Amino acid sequence: MLKWTAHAAAAHAAAAHAAAAHAAAAHAAAVRAPPQLATGPADLVRAEVFGGLFAPVDRSTPAEARIEDRLDLPFDCHKCQAEQRR
Structure with a gap:
């Protein structure tokens, strides 16, 4: 069984936050210049x-x-x- 330490939990949360921020930035870039017909x-x-x-x-x-x-x-x-x- 894996034990979570406070440091490991914080690192996991930071990685999840960074991934979410990256996804939000990618979405913002996509809608900044929407496709045009x-x-x-x-x-x-x-x-x-x-x-x-x-x-x-x-x-x-x-x-x-x-x-x-x-x-x-x-x-x-x-x-x-x-x-x-x-």
């Missing part, structure tokens, strides 16, 4: 989002690929800066 490009085209001016990414030719790369650059820069400021 997003539609795919085909749905946006079909719904004529932005008055029909939206089109899916087209990299079928070198010229189209260059245009898409230029359109991606400002967004990528903004995204990197936002991540750096976290």
